[in-house]
Amino acid sequence: MNIKFTDNNTILQTPEDFKISHIFDCGQCFRFNSEDDNSYTGVAFNKALKISQKYDEVILHGVSEKEFYDVWYNYLDLGTDYTEIKKTLGNDSIMKKAIPAGEGIRILNQELWETVVSFIISASNNIPRIKGIIERLCESFGEELEYMGKTYHTFPSPEKIASLSLEDLKIIRAGFRDKYILDAAYKFSNGDISEEKLNCLSTSEAKKLLMTIKGVGSKVADCILLFSLHRTDSFPVDVWIKRIMELCYFDEETDIKEISRFAENKFAELCGYAQQYLFFWARENKITEKEDIC
DNA sequence: CACCAGGCAAGCC
């Protein structure tokens, strides 16, 4: 990959393992929306970004070299060699099928607080509605952000959310999850939980700390560990992953704990990558029974 | 109308 900086844009030339539609539509991130010109626009780390892909170039619109290295290089996980990861995972015959479906997926490094709230909202919910609730949260309580002639909104800080009442939060229509969002805001704004604390802990200890937040159980904690803290030894098991793992590896109804154990043994440090390829494959092909696998 | 959506907490034994 060659990186070029022009007057207005940052351009990635022939990036390997980089497909924006797969990166932003694989359910790890809820704030980027596709437009009809093969581009996605969204907000992360208090910056708006339009990113487009054509031929073998990826353009980050209006992004300077400084902003690129300050924010987007790490956010887009450009320091990770996915070719090597795919090669290792491809030794497994199921993964060999799943990987091509999710070609170009990257596991983003998203802001911790935003990821916590986003996956609290994800509980027993579907992706379009999750995005809607987060959008209303940002429009109602985030800061305005001007970018390429339009107004966007930052993700509201823990302190801002902590200052709200349960009644104030009703307008985002999060349902029973609103009280959990408040609990998370209290724990982040008073320092009970912080990125610094989590970074000092092992993955399983960090998971325990995250699960002290109401609304954060095993699955949500795994998503936070994977999609924000890049703990790739995490393997979030949701309904899709449960179903695809049962179909491919167990051939019978299997409880989530056993699936997790199995994945941790099989994929180890590459659990999170394996999970993303499997999730994308299962969802893209709507695999719900044995006959759907081809 | 029932059922489900990238689950979790609380209440039961």
Added chain:
DNA sequence: GGCTTGCATGGT
């Protein structure tokens, strides 16, 4: 300890 049930809201 594990197992069951209720949960807000919106889409099919």
